Amino acid sequence: xxxxxxxxxxxxxxxxxxxxxxxxxxxxxxxxxxxxxxxxxxxxxxxxxxxxxxxxxxxxxxxxxxxxxxxxxxxxxxxxxxxxxxxxxxxxxxxxxxxxxxxxxxxxxxxxxxxxxxxxx
Amino acid sequence: xxxxxxxxxxxxxxxxxxxxxxxxxxxxxxxxxxxxxxxxxxxxxxxxxxxxxxxxxxxxxxxxxxxxxxxxxxxxxxxxxxxxxxxxxxxxxxxxxxxxxxxxxxxxxxxxxxxxxxxxxxxxxxxxxxxxxxxxxxxxxxxxxxxxxxxxxxxxxxxxxxxxxxxxxxxxxxxxxxxxxxxxxxxxxxxxxxxxxxxxxxxxxxxxxxxxxxxxxxxxxxxxxxxxxxxxxxxxxxxxxxxxxxxxxxxxxxxxxxxxxxxxxxxxxxxxxxxxxxxxxxxxxxxxxxxxx
Numbered sequence: 001x002x003x004x005x006x007x008x009x010x011x012x013x014x015x016x017x018x019x020x021x022x023x024x025x026x027x028x029x030x031x032x033x034x035x036x037x038x039x040x041x042x043x044x045x046x047x048x049x050x051x052x053x054x055x056x057x058x059x060x061x062x063x064x065x066x067x068x069x070x071x072x073x074x075x076x077x078x079x080x081x082x083x084x085x086x087x088x089x090x091x092x093x094x095x096x097x098x099x100x101x102x103x104x105x106x107x108x109x110x111x112x113x114x115x116x117x118x119x120x121x
Numbered sequence: 122x123x124x125x126x127x128x129x130x131x132x133x134x135x136x137x138x139x140x141x142x143x144x145x146x147x148x149x150x151x152x153x154x155x156x157x158x159x160x161x162x163x164x165x166x167x168x169x170x171x172x173x174x175x176x177x178x179x180x181x182x183x184x185x186x187x188x189x190x191x192x193x194x195x196x197x198x199x200x201x202x203x204x205x206x207x208x209x210x211x212x213x214x215x216x217x218x219x220x221x222x223x224x225x226x227x228x229x230x231x232x233x234x235x236x237x238x239x240x241x242x243x244x245x246x247x248x249x250x251x252x253x254x255x256x257x258x259x260x261x262x263x264x265x266x267x268x269x270x271x272x273x274x275x276x277x278x279x280x281x282x283x284x285x286x287x288x289x290x291x292x293x294x295x296x297x298x299x300x301x302x303x304x305x306x307x308x309x310x311x312x313x314x315x316x317x318x319x320x321x322x323x324x325x326x327x328x329x330x331x332x333x334x335x336x337x338x339x340x341x342x343x344x345x346x347x348x349x350x351x352x353x354x355x356x357x358x359x360x361x362x363x364x365x366x367x368x369x370x371x372x373x374x375x376x377x378x379x380x381x382x383x384x385x386x387x388x389x390x391x392x393x394x395x396x397x398x399x400x401x402x403x404x405x406x407x408x409x410x411x412x413x414x
Binding site for chain 1: 278279282283284286287288290291296299
């Protein structure tokens with residue numbers, strides 16, 4: 001079973017994402033912000049990260065920039081999942097090291113398609 | 122809706138579009154035709170049938186056919202056929218058509234354009250190998266409404282997230298508020314035509330590659346056999362046919378043979394089983410891939 005870290009400051013989004021990803025046979029860990037997510041990654045690097053952009057303490061872009069500098073930090077497939085849907089934001093996320101990008105709102109089909117696209121399914 | 126009205130719609134749809142509805146598809150009629158009824162100011166499916174009986178060739182008839190035959194589509198649907206396209210069909214054609222340097226492709230159920238545009242994106246990925254080649258692509262569908270959408274190439278945020286890798290979105294689309302439009306270059310690569318597969322398509326000319334996915338499932342066996350045999354007649358002896366995951370030629374016709382280990386991919390059988398059509402295309406704006414484009 002693959003491990004996916006869901007990083008989002010909204011408990012509702014985390015709950016929806018958990019439901020979808022558990023249904024796709026992922027084991028889920030949750031974090032409310034980038035800093036907490038980074039600490040989880042330092043203890044056990046997940047195979048996948050579903051990542052929000054706007055969060056308190058540390059946002060998604062700062063998180064992925066830090067993550068990719070960590071030992072094994074290039075291993076996880078990172079899929080942004082955010083309301084930031086402007087093309088400039090997408091380009092910025094990919095430059096920072098994101099593998100895929102989901103524009104909210106999302107549903108199971110989109111999550112499944114994006115995770116399949118990066119080889120997680 | 123009474124059983125008599127349901128039967129009337131079944132016969133109408135079978136005759137006009139080839140669509141075969143089994144006995145338990147009343148729900149499909151109701152869910153798809155109630156919006157049509159409302160659009161025409163009709164209170165029920167019964168009223169819609171009454172009006173249809175009076176105007177069998179009017180805008181209501183067209184709207185009914187479109188509503189019942191329009192199916193969802195998304196970019197890189199099923200993925201595997203596009204791997205076959207780039208890894209099997211195009212490499213074959215790049216060798217076999219070296220002399221003419223021309224490839225013709227038909228997306229026979231183009232719907233809202235996702236399939237032909239996916240093929241166009243695959244072709245753009247192979248730009249370097251296709252320099253100097255002329256690749257013509259035609260997309261056809263029964264529905265005028267979906268073809269208008271295909272021509273415009275404008276998709277919602279939801280549509281561009283189903284199957285389309287994010288890099289392709291950045292590379293080939295322009296953002297228009299919450300919508301995304303495919304590039305003029307890709308739009309110019311495809312000619313769209315309204316076509317009922319039950320009617321003759323010999324005027325489209327010959328095709329090296331035909332994508333006819335997820336449409337034969339709606340026809341009865343007699344119509345399937347007829348369509349497959351006529352597609353074969355549009356092809357040279359090494360032409361390729363791609364069918365949907367739930368479709369096959371096996372047990373229907375010998376005009377095509379499955380390509381080993383390539384699910385959904387078929388190649389034209391020898392000419393002894395099927396005569397080839399004249400090579401001249403009756404229409405088609407040609408586009409050219411040239412180095413540096």
